Amino acid sequence: MSEHVNICEVGPRDGLQIAKTRMSTDAKVAWIAAMAAAGVREIEVGSFVPPRVIPQMADTEEVVRRSLEIPGLTVIALAPNLRGAQNAYNTGAHKISVPVSVSEGHSRANLNRTPAESVAEMARLMEWVKAQPRRMEVIAGASTAFGCSIDGVVPTAQVVEVTTGLAKAGVDKIMLADTVGYGHPAQIKEVVRAVRDAIGPVLYGLHLHDTMGLGLANALAGLEEGIRAFDSCLGGLGGCPYAPGASGNVVTEDLVFMLESMGFATGIDLPKLLEARALLHEGLPAEPLAGQTAKAGIPKTFRRAA
């Protein structure tokens, strides 16, 4: 049996939040269902942010409710703070992802607070979550862990400090996010090692962007350090409204192609996943889609991992 790698599709959240046009709720749910039918088991379907901040996410409550009806799907929503976590919980989300910026500049621009204040907020959030009767997993996303378009270089020690604070606050898992896509493979390895030394298995996965074309090379570097969970976006959608110059997330279908080719099982059916691009395109016709697998087609050498 092949080793499993977990892919969390974040397109309906990270991908849509900076789209110039809006995708209807029906189109979102159809797209989410198509990806789930292709074997994607975890999807971040929306974000409990105020609609005036990110209008594309205004229907998150409905999208979460309807996604919960899709069999076998783990429904994740982004929650920027305690109130977001409460809304996600009340809507029934299985898990929430909570962004915390490692760099000061991105933290102030994106969340209007310092990294230390975010860690303190996380402790309050975890206290509330753990007091509820239903278990809801909390994944902290450590943004700008590999560079910041505002602050520039983000020292590894700073990533260790913030992630150590988040682990102490009691989060279930931490994703290291290359929010602006400036990271390189040697850095990925260095930071993963340092963070794992500090917090052990609470370090869960990588959230990578393809800004400089290094998305898959960085994923490979993470794999080689034992990382077995990745966020990605169908068609390479994505970006960050508070990270000038950031571009799309690592492309789900290209990541699946790489992983399955290398013998890692993702549980995802690549031809079916490519079909889900049609629904994404229908729902968001003005948005250009990236991805080499869709462009070139699946080569005849491809064999899905056992």
Added chain:
Amino acid sequence: MSEHVNICEVGPRDGLQIAKTRMSTDAKVAWIAAMAAAGVREIEVGSFVPPRVIPQMADTEEVVRRSLEIPGLTVIALAPNLRGAQNAYNTGAHKISVPVSVSEGHSRANLNRTPAESVAEMARLMEWVKAQPRRMEVIAGASTAFGCSIDGVVPTAQVVEVTTGLAKAGVDKIMLADTVGYGHPAQIKEVVRAVRDAIGPVLYGLHLHDTMGLGLANALAGLEEGIRAFDSCLGGLGGCPYAPGASGNVVTEDLVFMLESMGFATGIDLPKLLEARALLHEGLPAEPLAGQTAKAGIPKTFRRAA
């Protein structure tokens, strides 16, 4: 001091041979000079194939002669056979690259002979080259070493067999080429190890295509196996007229960004290299250029390797 990685720019040959329009000789030379000025020390400037086969290469003799006047540049030309090698030699090329397909299907389509016949031709070619008063290095390009769009999977044993034959024929160096871009990182490592076990340091580098988006991940895999030489194309130009589905080469500027970020010295000035894209675009305005570094700009975190 950083370890050096050698980049050979193959755009003026591999990149232009499938371009829909033709680049003028003056534009080619201006583009080559701009890349040399950015620190690119090896450029494959053309191909001594019959002009009826690849009209874009009809001016190769003049391009070679004029490139020889660029200070510090190693001028490489492709030669498909003995006659091509003789023409390259007589024109003064410093090195030639000679393609030999590992897979039967690509070999017949591209070179109209079997791999074994190519190896025999290489022995004759080497005999002639070594009998000349001037030394001209011969680099064999082992095409379709990681998969073939005609034959599908190319067994590692077949790559070992063909490269062993080429090493016995006396070639100076061998590049393993992922001509159609179907290779994946685990395969790159496996094939590099097997070929190195068989022929030692005659295995020189990798020629990668980005068909499935894995170009840089595959380069990273090669780097980790000790490979320190790569072919690439500015703007990700390239393809193969006899390899349906193949797309562009790994993008030189993105490769340089990755290598320098990781602390490998390429000798190339990235901002100047990006400027050379303007000359490429002027000379070939209809051709779309790939590359994330040009799109996103060089991030403020970037430091050139020492």
